[in-house]
Amino acid sequence: MSQQTWAASAPGAAPAGLPASIAVRTPGLHPPGVAWDPTRGAFLVSSMRRGTVSLVRPDGGTTEFIGETPDIVATVGLRVDTARGRLLAVYADAGFAERSGPTTSFRTTGVAVFDLATGERRHLVELGETTLGANLINDLTFDDEGNIYATDTPNDGILRIDPDGRARVLRTGARVAPPNVGFMGVMWHPDGFLLTVRHDDGGLYRVPLNDPAAMEEVTLDRALVGGAALALRADGSVAAVTNTLIGPGKDGVSVLESGDGWRSARTVRRVEPWPDPAPTGVTVTPFGTYVVSGRPDRLVGGEGVWDQFSLRRM
Template sequence: MSKLMIGRRALLTLAVATGSVLVLPAQAGATQAGLPAVISASAAQLHPEGVAWDPLRRSFLVSSLRHGTVSVVRPDGKVRTLAADPRMISTFGVHVDAARGRVLTAYGDFGLGVRSTPETIKKSSGIGVFDLRTGRLLHLVDLAIGAGDHAANDLAIDQAGNAYVTDPFSDAIYRVDVHGRASVLVRDPRLLTNGIGMNGIVWHPRGHLLAVNYATGELWKIPLTNPAALTQVTLPEPLVGGDGLDLRPDGSLTVVTNKLSAPGRVAVRTLRSTDGWRSAQVTRRAEPWADTEPTTVAGTPHGSYVLDGRLGTLLAGKPVDTFTLRRLG
């Protein structure tokens, strides 16, 4: 075995232990052999909204608006269920906490799940925490905190394993510690505009969150030492339809926008900041995106992959069985 192979294996082991997303130097044929540029998958009316890279299986994990599950998607497109709980009607954002061997998913109910009921639509809200290896339930955390509608949408995980959760029907961002204890991290009326709140969210290792409002395209920076001192990031253009975010190893931010429920653009942008995210510039743009209904993106050792779970067809009342993961070139 070559020294290069030994070194790469050691780096991968370190990445799993720390929960980081590792981008390795390219070898000849490594990208082609590791993952195909496009993964076409099929599972009965799965309609995934969220995606994460699973370093244990070297596969993807996806959520399901129809079934409220977390499923493994292999590079060949084969799908199997990893985690489920009947109390999760629809699952949205999904993230891996490799350092603690967990997978976390936001759950709610927009009325699109096979188990949706009048009692759960816009009332069911929380995160499910599962063992990454076995899919065993560790915690189911209720986040329907306070009056009004609720439906947790996305989450980010910090180095200590705390989760930060958005809810498009709320003016709050929630915090769930590693023991499953929930609290309101910050509540601010500026996070809710015309009934639409925050969507995609990431944790930045410099101690703050970045989160986007789907309807307005505003990007917010929330310092964890003083969340009430949140500030709006100055952008050259609003990220209307801003859905999934991914903080890349080089410090840039990938933003997926769509027009599923807002007059957004079907695009994938890369933003970079030189002033600690007081402002940011668009440094790369893939528009129009090759798929018409992208929602989010996941970093892998073989590049970033954008998910299209065919949510537009589901919203139109015509569920399908196919979805796509496409590499951002």
């Protein structure tokens, strides 16, 4: 596994700036997830088609960082944990991967933990047997103690993985009946709770980690229908990505603020429609909030593989 930095940057340093948008041309990657890696000053992206993680340069060039292995068919949500030198990646097969098959599609799913410097795998935490039915972990986050939290989308659940790779169910709801879709995006807040968004009805939920059963819906001025991803920004606001992949959502990005500890929130900015189709992931960099549009709409709609995707600043 290779480590890559942008040519204009010293190792571990961020570049002088980033373009407002980055157009990437690479064969059939279709990334649903994105994370900023401050150790390289680079973006990392996942792939609905492959079990890889790739680095993206500001000129749109890519370098594979995590290569394919037999037990990871496709990658989804990503997070970088610099304090522990980890890259966290959801793996799941929604039926669009090059190696999708009856033994993997909506069956094998979990979280892979890699060494951020070397790309070597530390843990592979299979969660398929932990879920309640169809298996599809979608997104993840982590707290200040290194615990990982992952959304179990078909089962409206949240799972917890401790720093040693041991998993347990944090909370579950009733199984979500198609065509409804449960929790997708999730983020940890340093005040001790998670925020997670449902894709189907756009509800945002606050989950106290000291009492997950006390989960409550956040009162919003506008539902986040089509909710796909969340990110905590430096000023305490939250960026929320929505799309039209399943159900009546809109391709857009909202910025929310709260004055009561995220028991309620209001929209202070909304870009709709988003300039690029089907945004799915969001990450915060020193140069602004960036959203990935990996063209999953082409796969979901049966239009075939596409060789382009974009990163765009909010």
